[in-house]
Every structure is written in C-alpha cells, then in structure tokens.
Amino acid sequence: MSNEIITTKIKGIIIELFSKSFGESPKNVHVILDERCLVIRLERFMGEIIEELILTNDYDALRSTRELILDFLLPDFLNQLRNFSDLEFDSFYYDCDDNNLSGVITGLIKDNNYQNNEDYYPGKEKIHLQICKITYEVEKVPDFTYSFWADKNTFVIVREGLLIEIEKYLIRLDGENALRTAKRTLEKTRFIEDAYTSAILNRRLAGIYLDWTFELDKSILVYVFEEK
Template sequence: MGFLDKNEKQTQYEIASHIGRLLREAFGKGPQSIYVSISRPFIVIYLRNFLSPTEKILLQQDQVGSVQQTRDLVMKSLIPEIKAYFLLLTGMNIQEFYYDWGLDNHSGVLVGIEPDNDLAAFSTQESYPGKEELHYEIDSISRQIQKKPDETSSYLINERTLLIVRTGILINIGKELIRLGFEDSLKLAERNLEKNYLRNNNQFQKMIKAPIVDVFADWDFHLDKSIIVFILNPNQK
C-alpha cells in the first residue's frame, strides 16, 4: 500500500487547498471548486468557475489570446512549486505537467505524470465501454491535424475523468516550426483545431456511454506527447 492509500481524501483536500491558494494569489481569484483525482502515475486536477474579473472583461472584448498568454506565463512560474508540493505531500515525482483551459466554461485542468516506462502495466489501463472505438476516433482526428499517433493509451482515472495519452504525433513541419521558435503558435493552432474536432464529435459520448461536460488538450512537443482529458457526468444519461 502506498502513502496515498492511507488517507487519500485528506491528501486530495490538501492538494485542492494548496492549488486554490496558489491560483488565488497569482490571479486575484481562485477556482470556486477543485476536484483532485489521483491514480498513480497520474494526478488530474479539474478546476471549475475559474475566471478573474480582469479576464472576464478581456473575454468580453474577444481578447482570448491575451488571457491564454497571461495564464501561460503565470503557469510557467507556478509549475515548479506545484511539482515540489506534490513530491513533498504525496511522494509523487511529477516529471510531465500539462494544463489547459475551457475559457467558455470558466474551467481548467492540470495533469501531472510520474515517470514510468510501461504505463500500460497500471490498473487504470483496464478496459472500459467503447475504449477501442474511442482510440480509433482519436487516431482519426490526430491524422487529420498532424498524423496518426505512434501510440494511443487511455486511462479511466475514475468515473468522471478519462485521460488519453498520445505519443509520436508530430510531423516534420511541426518539428521545424518548434526549431524555429514558433512552439507557442503551433500549440495555439493545434489546440484550436483539435478541440474543435473533439467538442463537435457526438460519437464520443455514445462510445463511452456518458455525457462529456468538458474537454481539454495539451502538448509537450519536446517529448512528442499529448494528453486529452474528458470530464464526464456518469449520472446524466
């Protein structure tokens, strides 16, 4: 039994409190609610009702890019502290860290992943309804934007959190854009295109037999890796 098993609810509460305080100090207003899901090697944090008064004004003026850029700058400064806190509290040595925002829903997600060479060995890689069909559809969307991933894995962290991990998605033009210093522009383009496909695909809900209330995506181009998070509502059929 690991450290997390002893008092998981208390651990989740402490993480939620810490993340809430960090975001409140950085943005002037923190999320109204924070949901922490831990299934090693993953930790997924879902934020709801997270939008500062300044950001609200910027969005009303269609300044989405300004909000995204500011949040990126702030998160880059917060991530080392968040990783250090996870290590101190849970013993989880987070090496990969992803995040994304659902500005239209005032929501967000943070995802940390511990290093492991065989994620498929974890129990979260168990089967769930529609898994093979979902992988096929995700690969199809990836192919339309860049290329079919070398590998697609998914993990039902809990009944409300489905995490998809893709590796090997970059084509040569993407790699060259990164080399030339256009990583942020590439990520913005990828995010806009991919989330549009993901949100407008009604097949996912049918495949996994649960309504999807939020969709997030992020990339680590240097690892040639990407995550997608579906937030589900299993009680609403």
Template sequence: MEIRDQQRVLSSFTARLLRKHFGKGPESVFVSVGEGIICIYLRDLQTPVEKVLIENEQYSLLYETRDSLMAKCLPELKEQIQEETEQDFPYFYYDWDMKTNGGVIIAATDEFSNRPEDPALSEIDKLVANVTKKTERLPDKVKSVRLNNRTLVIYRQGILVNIEKEIIRVGETKVLRRAKRSLERRALREAFDKESQLLQGAAQEVFVDWAFEADRSMIVVIIDPNKME
C-alpha cells in the same frame, strides 16, 4: 498517505497557490489520483481583468498571461505533489476553457506512459487515434485511463508532423499551440458527441495540451454521466 488525504491536501494547496499568483482562487478544485497520474480540475477561476479580455475577444493576450502565471505556479505545485506522493512527476500539462470557465492541470510520471492499455477503453483509443490521424498523423501510442466516472484522461505519443517539428525548432510554439488547441478540441468534441456511448455519458468539457519537446500530448474529457448526446 491515503488517496483521499492526498486529494484533500492537493485541492487545498492548489486553491491557495492559484489565489496567490492569479489574485483570485478557483471556486472549486477536484483532484483525481491514479497510478502515475494526477488530474486537477478547476472551476470558475476567471479574474475581473480576464472577463474584460474575454468580452473583447482578446484570447491571445489572455492565454499568454495565464501561461506566464502558470510558469510561476508549476514549480511550487510540482514540489508539493512530490512531497505528498513521494513520486517524481516530470510532465505537467494544463488547459483552459474560457467559455465554461473550467480548466485542468495534469501531472504525469514516466510510469503512466508505459502502463498497458486498458482493453475496456480500446474503442476510445481507436476513436482518438482516428481523429488525430485526420488532424496530424496516426499516433505511435494512444491509451485512455478512466480516473472516475467523470474524468477520462487520454495519453498520446508520436503525433507531430515534420512541419510542426520545424515550427517548434524555430521557437514559434505559441502560434502552434493556439492553432492546434482550436483544431483538435473541435475535432475531438465532434467525435465524442457522435460516440457518447463510449464515454458512458456526454462530453461536458474537452481539454488538450502538449509536451512538444517530448512529442507527447494529454487529453482530458470531463463527462456528465447523467446525460447522453
């Protein structure tokens, strides 16, 4: 199947899937397909109940609810992606920005983590490595892939420090994820705003998620190519 056909099918399927489980589908779904990776960017998914939670700043409950819903959605999405691409995508990541009402779902293969670094994006790799070093440790691996002029995906491996590994071992990943999401998003956003020329545009949204057991992380930067900070 051609990439455009894959994008169309996965976009339609994702919208229906989220509508079934969330009770409301996203207003728009944009699917970007690369070698070993698929990025699904969502806009305007908030339900009326979620809007009330946001108004009352009950973000912990909001994220926990979405995690529960995504636990039901991801197996169906994984099956559909495998059917359309004839590839196995063992790693899934997702994140939400409640202020912009945007979100991403990332599916990645092992081949993506082993692909060579792109020399054209080496400065972005260095920037992300330095930010990660300040918040955690210097990553064992960083690689950036530009899926299109609006979607930059950054893979990291080997970023957890010992205290984080212990928190994961005792099963407190929810607390760790909330703390890391806030810290890393803020640090990454500040770095991208200062070095917007590397993005060839302004960072519109920054998403980040982790596969803690595998010590892997995925960052997605949604770029406005017509604007510079």
C-alpha cells in the same frame, strides 16, 4: 500517506497559491490521483479578470492569460508537493475551456505507469480508432494510444508519436508557441465537434482539455463528463 490525504493537501496548496498570488481562489478545485496520473480541475479560477476578457471577446488574450497563470504557479506547486509526497512526474500538461472558465492540470506519473495500467472498458477499440482518425486528419496517426478513467467522470487519453517533420523543424526554429496555438485551435475544434466518442461512452460532455510536451512527442486529451 494515502491518496485521500495527498489530494486534500494538494487542494489546499492550489487554493493558497491562487489566493496569495492573485487575491482570489478558484470557485472549485477537484483533485484526482491514482498510480497513473494527477488531474487537477479548476473552476472559474480567475474570476472577474477572465470574465472581463470574455466580455471583450479577446479569446487569444483570454487563453494566453490563463496559460501564463498556470505556467507561473506550477513550479511553486511542485516544490510544495515535494515537501510531503514522494510523487514524481514525467511531464505536466494544462489547458483551459473558454466556455465554462475551467482549467485542467494533468501530471503523468514517472515511468509511464499509464502504459501498463490501462483500463478495459466497453467501446475502447472504437474510441482509439476514432482518436486515431481525427489525429490523422490534422497530422498523423499516433504511434501509440492509451486511455483510462481517472475517476467516474474524467477520461484521459495519451497519444505518443504525433509530430510530423515540418512540426519538428518548426520547434527547432523556436516556433513552439505558434505550433501549440495552431494545433490547439485545430485539433481541439475537431475533438469538440466529435460526438462519436461521447456516444460510445454514453456520456454527455462537460469539457475537453488538450496539451502537448513536444520534447517527448506526447499529448494529453482529457474529457470531463457530466454526472450521470
């Protein structure tokens, strides 16, 4: 089955799941699939419920609600995906953008295909150095950094080997949720404020999404850029 057919089916599943579960579908669903990853970008995917939370300025409730929504739908989505595709994933990540009411779900294809299928693009070395610099400011330099373009506007960075000892200990104490909240607040702010990456790529940033799988000590950073 071609990627085009699979992505069309995935889009249909997402729209159906949201409509069935919440009575409202995302305003737009954009699906990207290649040999390295699956990226699903959702725009305004909870409508009035999310907008009401924004009006109350309760950003913690906003973030928690949207993460619960994605966490709730992911198992059902994967079950339906297995019915027509043999795609297998090592890990899934998701994050939301408070400013434009969008969300991104990213799945890394099994066997870490991104490691052997990196892109070579102008400024890559500078990008990796900047990513390592920012990461070091809040934790440590990643053991490995990989990057590639999922499509012409979606730039994916995978960092491996990030956790310091106190973070690993916090996870053992069931502090994963607190750690995720703290890291997302701190790290994401740094990456949003970083204009150097966009300047190197000569692109205007539309959104940035960040998540981790702590058991694998791995992180996904997704940059979405405006159309040129």
